[in-house]
Amino acid sequence: MGCATGIVKYLVFIANLLFALAGLALVIIGILIKFNVSDATRVLPSDFGLAPILCIIIGAIVFITAFLGCCGAVRESTCMLTTYAIILLTIFIVQVAIGVYAFLQIKDQNSFYSALKTNMEKTFDQMDRNPEANETMHVIERVLKCCGVTGPEDYQTPKVPLSCCRNIEVQCPSPNNDVNSDGCAIKLQGEIEKNSKIIGGVAIGIAVIEVLGAIVALCLASSIRNSYRRHTYA
Template sequence: MSRKHHHLKGAEVSCCVKYFLFGFNIIFWVSKYSLCIVYLLKTLEKGVLSNLSSITDLGGFDPVWLFIVVGGVMFILGFAGCIGALRENTFLLKFFSVFLGLIFFLELTAGILAFVFKDWIKDQLNFFINNNVKAYRDDIDLQNLIDFAQEYWLCCGAHGPDDWNLNIYFNCTDLNPSRERCGVPFSCCIKDPAVNLFTFSCLSNLIFKKDLEWQKYIYTKGCVGQFEKWLQDNLIIVAGIFVGIALLQIFGICLAQNLVSDVQAVKANW
């Protein structure tokens, strides 16, 4: 009995675990503020990304609201984790660990579903890119996004340059008065390695050039195929990022549970 009493009397809350958990939750706070910036840009710059919901097959749902919801969840979790750690509040610590575990389970479920329904995801990616092609000139942010994707993955259109015929400015109908008729955006053009600039002949009379000649001036591979190739080439890095995030979440849950155990041991000693 005396040894047991001495052990309980010596129970104390680990300062390392306590402040480690506090520091861990700073990540949630930083993430929350980053997502709030996205929301402020959405609010202050009216019209920016205003047509994002119209080019996604989500029934009119604006994906920007997803950032707001995620930011709100991170704010609540960060608050519960920080205050729970500093005040040694077991209720907030349990709330933090349970919801962090729920998020981990949802992410794991999403990963499994993404693997099972990968063909559906590919169809949605095709749908998204084709609608981006149609709305290329309607939103400067979408235009910059697709230009970045085409330059980064060395691609043009969803499946090839012919996809740009869907855009009213680039289509090849005789009634199209646009100066860009039968052309493609500059981001499809192959840069001259000597000066790191686009060749002037890239867009001139593109319709009169044969498909084989296109390879001299523009990227002929589609962005969907190039994105899949990029994923395969960087599979270890992508998987490592997701595994790292999962380990951080498990680490946070373990810290919270460890701190709860310490607090309960101290209370039992009272």
């Protein structure tokens, strides 16, 4: 095996070792989200509740695929490397399809806002009898600096919760300049749309790496195959 092929072999191994660690991290993150902060997803459309599960599944697939790539590079197995490249290209195609679907869902702002508002209203209506719903709304109000679903008027009381106040150290009456006037539904929609661009950029970067990884794996498999042939017929 030539020097260049040897370098590529170890580059493939190192890259896939990093991929394996990234896949393991995705699995851990998905599990933590699923079991620790699942209540916070109650205000999101039902499709977003699948995010932790998808995170675990994708992480597991990435880990197994990277492990296959590592083994293929170390053992110089053309079969493993070719299978690894095919899986990477398949993941790339599925990833693009999911990305396009998610983009179209979020791009349809009226439908997305309507679904988000409906789910948040269900949580808001349960605040008096459900401590988890109560805590969820207050956390959202504090983090996003908003009040109610559409505004402070949703509470229909002389005073709003402390989480609606700009200065959380003091209870503020409503209406008042010290109350956050924006509704949480519109603020959450804005945050999701803003962060979706960042996630989209990261996804594109990962997709490019996947395609390059598949190409390098196929080239390495071809180089190993040619090396075996030369030694066989030498």
